Amino acid sequence: MFNSLSERLEGAFKNLKGEAKISDLNIANTVKDIRRALIDADVNYKIAKEFTDKVKDKALGEKVLNAISPGQLMVKIVRDELTELMGGTEANFNSSGNPAVILIAGLQGSGKTTFSGKLANYLKTKKGKAPLLVAADIYRPAAIDQLTVLANQIGVEVYAERDNKDAVAIAQNAINEAKTKNKNVVIIDTAGRLAIDETMMTEVANIKNAVNPTEILFVVDSMTGQDAVNTAKAFNDRLNFSGVVLTKLDGDTRGGAALSIKYTVQKPIKFVSSGEKMETLDVFYPDRMAQRILGMGDIVSLVEKA
Amino acid sequence: QKTKSNFFDKITKAVAGKSTVDEEVLDNLEEALMTADVGVDTTIEIIERIEQRVARDKYVGTGELNRILQEEIEAMLVDSTDNAHKDFSVPKKPYIILVVGVNGVGKTTTIGKLAYNYKKAGNNVILGAADTFRAAAVDQLTIWSERVDVPIVKQAMGSDPASVAFDTVQSAVAKDVDVAIIDTAGRLHNKVHLMEELSKIKRVMKKVIPDAPHEVLLVLDGSTGQNALEQAKQFMQATEVTALAITKLDGTAKGGVVLSITNQLKIPVKFIGVGEKMDDLLIFDKHEFVDTLFSLER
Ligand SMILES: Nc1nc2c(ncn2[C@@H]2O[C@H](COP(=O)(O)OP(=O)(O)OP(=O)(O)O)[C@@H](O)[C@H]2O)c(=O)[nH]1
Ligand SMILES: Nc1nc2c(ncn2[C@@H]2O[C@H](COP(=O)(O)OP(=O)(O)OP(=O)(O)O)[C@@H](O)[C@H]2O)c(=O)[nH]1
Ligand SMILES: [Mg+2]
Ligand SMILES: [Mg+2]
Numbered sequence: 001m002f003n004s005l006s007e008r009l010e011g012a013f014k015n016l017k018g019e020a021k022i023s024d025l026n027i028a029n030t031v032k033d034i035r036r037a038l039i040d041a042d043v044n045y046k047i048a049k050e051f052t053d054k055v056k057d058k059a060l061g062e063k064v065l066n067a068i069s070p071g072q073l074m075v076k077i078v079r080d081e082l083t084e085l086m087g088g089t090e091a092n093f094n095s096s097g098n099p100a101v102i103l104i105a106g107l108q109g110s111g112k113t114t115f116s117g118k119l120a121n122y123l124k125t126k127k128g129k130a131p132l133l134v135a136a137d138i139y140r141p142a143a144i145d146q147l148t149v150l151a152n153q154i155g156v157e158v159y160a161e162r163d164n165k166d167a168v169a170i171a172q173n174a175i176n177e178a179k180t181k182n183k184n185v186v187i188i189d190t191a192g193r194l195a196i197d198e199t200m201m202t203e204v205a206n207i208k209n210a211v212n213p214t215e216i217l218f219v220v221d222s223m224t225g226q227d228a229v230n231t232a233k234a235f236n237d238r239l240n241f242s243g244v245v246l247t248k249l250d251g252d253t254r255g256g257a258a259l260s261i262k263y264t265v266q267k268p269i270k271f272v273s274s275g276e277k278m279e280t281l282d283v284f285y286p287d288r289m290a291q292r293i294l295g296m297g298d299i300v301s302l303v304e305k306a
Numbered sequence: 307q308k309t310k311s312n313f314f315d316k317i318t319k320a321v322a323g324k325s326t327v328d329e330e331v332l333d334n335l336e337e338a339l340m341t342a343d344v345g346v347d348t349t350i351e352i353i354e355r356i357e358q359r360v361a362r363d364k365y366v367g368t369g370e371l372n373r374i375l376q377e378e379i380e381a382m383l384v385d386s387t388d389n390a391h392k393d394f395s396v397p398k399k400p401y402i403i404l405v406v407g408v409n410g411v412g413k414t415t416t417i418g419k420l421a422y423n424y425k426k427a428g429n430n431v432i433l434g435a436a437d438t439f440r441a442a443a444v445d446q447l448t449i450w451s452e453r454v455d456v457p458i459v460k461q462a463m464g465s466d467p468a469s470v471a472f473d474t475v476q477s478a479v480a481k482d483v484d485v486a487i488i489d490t491a492g493r494l495h496n497k498v499h500l501m502e503e504l505s506k507i508k509r510v511m512k513k514v515i516p517d518a519p520h521e522v523l524l525v526l527d528g529s530t531g532q533n534a535l536e537q538a539k540q541f542m543q544a545t546e547v548t549a550l551a552i553t554k555l556d557g558t559a560k561g562g563v564v565l566s567i568t569n570q571l572k573i574p575v576k577f578i579g580v581g582e583k584m585d586d587l588l589i590f591d592k593h594e595f596v597d598t599l600f601s602l603e604r
Contacts, residue, residue, distance in 0.1 A: 036346045042531030045340045108554060108582070109410030109527065113441075139582070141449035145442035153441075194557045221410070225343040225531025227559035248409060251494040253533040276409070276440070 022059045022070060030074060031056045034294075041254030041293045044229045047263050055081055079290055086259065087286035091243065091268035094214050095123055099132070099178045100185045101211050105204050105239060106219035107231060108192030111247035113143065115219050115273050116189040117150035118281040123185050124156060132183035134174040135160035136167045136207065137191035147189055154278050157183070167191070168206045175211060188213075195234030205238050216241040217270065220261065222249050228257035229264050236265040243270035246284070250274040256293050332356075335375075342562035342599045345532050348569060352379060379596045382565050386549065386574035392589050394427035400478040401485045402511065402518040404471070406504060406545055407525035408537055409492030412553035412579055414443065416525050417487050418450030419579070419587035425456060429484035434474025435460040436467040436507060437491040447489050454584060457481075467491065467503065468510040475514040488519070495540030504544045521548050524573070528552045529559035538567045547571075553579030556586070560599050 031052045038048040058077050064070045094100065102119065104112045116133055123129040133151050135158055137143035144160045151158045159174040171188050178186045190207065193200035208216065218241040220228065235241060244265075246258055249272050258269060269284040332353055339349040355378045356371075363374070390397045403420070405413045414437070421431045433451050435458060437443035444460050451458035459474040471488050478486035490507065493500035511518045524547040526534050541547050550568070552561050555578050564575060575590040 039340055040346050040532055042343075042533070045337060107529065107557070109412060111410060140446075141453075142442040142445035145445045146440075149441035194554075196558060221527070221530075223408075223527075223530045223533045225529060225534075225559065225563065226341045227343075227529050227557065230558045231529075248494065250497075251408070251533065252496045252536060253531070257531065 022062050022064060022073070024060065026070075027056060027059060034074075034078060037294060038256060038259075041256035041295070042223075042225050042228070042260075043256035043293065044226055044260040044263075047229070047260050051081070051085075051259075051263075078294060079287075082259070082290035082293065083287045086262055086269070086289050091270050091284060093243070093270050095127060095129060095185055097214050098184055099175065100214040101175065102185065102187045103190070103204075103208060103211065103213040103216045103239075104188060104219060105190050105216065105235060105241070106192065106245075107194065107221070110192065110219045110221045111245075111273055112192065112219045113137070113146055113150070113189050114276065115217075115245055115247060115271070115281075116147065116187050117154060117156075118273060118278055119271070120151070120156045120185075120187050121154040121278045122281050123187075124154065129185045130183045131156050131185040131187055132174065132178045132181070133158045134171060134186060134188040136171050136174075136188050138165055138167050138170070139191045143189075143191065150278065157181070167203055168210050171207050171211050186211075195231045201234070201238050208239055213242075215243060215270075217243050217245050218267075219245045219247060220257065222246045222255040222257060222272075223251060223253040224257040226260075229260045232261040232265050236267065241265075241267060243268050245269070245271045245273060247273040250280070254293050254295065255289065258289055259293055331371075338600050339562065342560035343531050344562035344599075345535070345566050348382075348566040351569075352382075352565075376593070376596055379565065379599070380592045382569040383592045383595070384568045384572050384574050385592075386576060391549075391576045394423045394429065396424075396429055396484045398520060400475075400483050400515070401520050402475055402478065402515060403485065403487045403521040403523055404490065404508065404511070404519035404545070405488060405523045405525060406490050406541055406547070407492060408494050408527075411492065411525045411527040411530075412551075413437075413492065413525045414446050414450065414489050415582060416523075416551050416553060416577065416579055416587070417447065417489050418454060419584050420487055420577075421450065421454045421456050422584040423587060424485045424487075425454060430481075431456040432474065432478050432481065432483045432486045433458040434470055434486060434488035436470040436474070437489050438463055438465050438467050438470060439491040443489070443491065450584075468507045471507045472510045472514065475511050475518055479514060495537045501540060501544040504541075508545055522546060523549050523551055523576070525551045525553060526561075526564070526567075528555040528561035528579075529557060530563065532563060532566075534563040535566050535570070538571055538573065542571055542573070547573055549574055549576040551575070551577040551579065552590075555598075556580040561595075562599055564595075 035048050035052040055078055104116050106112050120131040120133050123131050135144040135147045148158050159177050161170050164170050216239050218235050272282045272284050274280050359374050405417055407413050424431050435444045435447045459477050461470050474486050474488055522545045524541050550573055578588040578590050580586045
């Protein structure tokens with residue numbers, strides 16, 4: 001797909017040289033190819049359409065200089081647009097407060113518990129904080145044990161109440177515990193939930209209202225397909241989250257869901273998670289993500305060779 | 307419950323009073339398929355099939371078109387060669403199922419559900435905790451074994467997963483059980499050493515029963531996009547996957563990438579996960595799957 005995209009980007013323009021301008025006529029197929037590449041990268045269908053329409057508007061009338069081929073020009077426009085879209089607002093992570101309260105939420109299996117451990121490790125080792133991990137997942141079998149194992153690996157304490165079936169109360173109690181134990185960051189790991197599960201969405205909204213978080217992070221699997229838009233929107237409607245965490249980026253997914261989410265909720269991606277070990281946490285680079293989504297690495301090198 | 311207001315209704319409106327499948331209908335079809343994660347190539351293939359069928363059969367009306375569409379898409383979903391899974395009966399004894407997949411898709415939960423169903427159908431079941439890597443993975447499967455009330459074979463965290471798999475198969479033979487279901491750690495398909503570990507797990511099982519495992523069940527998360535195709539290809543290479551289970555279809559994701567997977571790799575889908583409880587497992591039904599693929603509302 002991506003090889004053929006870069007080939008077609010070049011091929012579509014082979015008759016356009018020198019002072020010629022990009023026109024409606026010579027751009028139609030190229031725009032379609034870019035759209036298809038985006039959809040194959042899991043960018044939402046409608047967003048891919050809107051995005052390529054915008055790219056088309058940008059490209060139309062652009063003069064193709066001798067120094068730059070039409071193919072290169074299109075690559076540049078797509079990459080610039082994508083990078084701008086992925087970046088935007090400055091991704092500050094706020095861990096100030098005493099304690100700062102970080103609420104973690106997302107779908108089942110997206111990587112919340114693993115990320116909670118990683119974040120605690122990061123704040124402890126890189127920011128000199130004293131974190132407390134909170135096991136507010138009262139549903140998943142062995143959820144408390146899982147968090148406890150991770151916490152032991154990184155030398156951080158866990159707050160859990162094995163017999164309490166009230167996640168809101170657990171979260172509240174944890175904050176009191178943090179105060180008495182001089183912990184200045186509280187990270188609340190919650191159960192995975194579907195956006196259409198009313199009861200569960202109400203529960204996490206109640207946790208939010210009870211603990212007044214400093215940051216609310218929406219954790220999403222970077223392999224997610226078209227549904228990323230619905231899910232992100234539903235979680236944002238209920239929680240108005242402050243940032244996104246993209247997980248499992250050590251895989252080979254193009255990660256188009258990142259673009260869809262950014263486009264839909266306009267919230268910054270604050271961290272990326274790329275492994276099962278506690279150290280595999282990274283800040284987010286918009287340009288890298290833009291290139292990954294379009295397989296631009298391949299395209300750019302091909303165009304540069306020409 | 308998915309609503310009745312589905313794509314077929316939309317198509318009906320789009321073609322009302324028209325005698326051919328026009329651009330608008332095809333655009334609607336494209337949108338419906340692509341937003342269900344069917345992917346570009348397979349969507350184009352379906353549209354071409356529809357165009358050919360319509361040209362050949364002489365398109366008559368909307369009812370016809372709906373039927374053709376259902377038929378063509380269903381034809382892409384391969385049938386399983388045996389139907390034993392439909393009533394959780396066992397083709398051989400002990401029947402060994404190895405469960406594989408990337409991280410967090412629902413392998414362990416699906417095993418809990420399978421154990422429940424096989425047991426309910428009158429089989430003796432044993433579980434094998436060969437995920438010795440992920441934090442508290444053994445504890446999680448142990449809780450499932452207690453819920454369903456079936457025995458579990460396990461070793462300490464960090465021990466060799468192939469050794470646990472070996473023990474489980476041996477124990478299945480010794481205890482004369484009907485079904486053994488073995489959990490493995492989630493692994494991304496692009497990690498070569500982890501995929502080799504899976505091949506080794508499989509080889510070791512054969513030392514006890516030469517044709518084991520009888521089923522290699524690849525679990526896919528229904529909300530995964532096009533990457534699921536690559537997952538299926540890589541797991542197929544490492545373990546000769548024999549069946550698929552698609553989880554989390556109780557959400558709003560449609561799991562359309564399955565069309566490309568079964569069409570290209572000819573692996574049948576056997577189970578659907580629709581929740582986190584032990585009875586939230588369904589036998590895959592082509593017709594229903596294609597129908598919900600097009601349901602527009604939640
Ligand atoms: N390869 C890889 N695996 C990851 C990453 N993040 C999490 N995982 C794995 O994904 C699986 C699910 O992670 P969890 O942290 O348990 O996910 P969760 O969101 O807490 O799951 P629930 O609590 O069940 O909703 C585990 O096997 C993790 O080890 C990542 O960045 N890369
Ligand atoms: N809504 C829903 N959740 C599911 C389904 N199947 C599994 N889950 C949830 O998804 C999360 C991950 O499930 P697991 O069974 O732990 O997944 P896994 O593949 O064993 O994960 P790893 O071993 O960490 O790779 C858990 O929170 C499960 O409860 C399903 O069909 N629907
Ligand atoms: Mg968790
Ligand atoms: Mg598991």
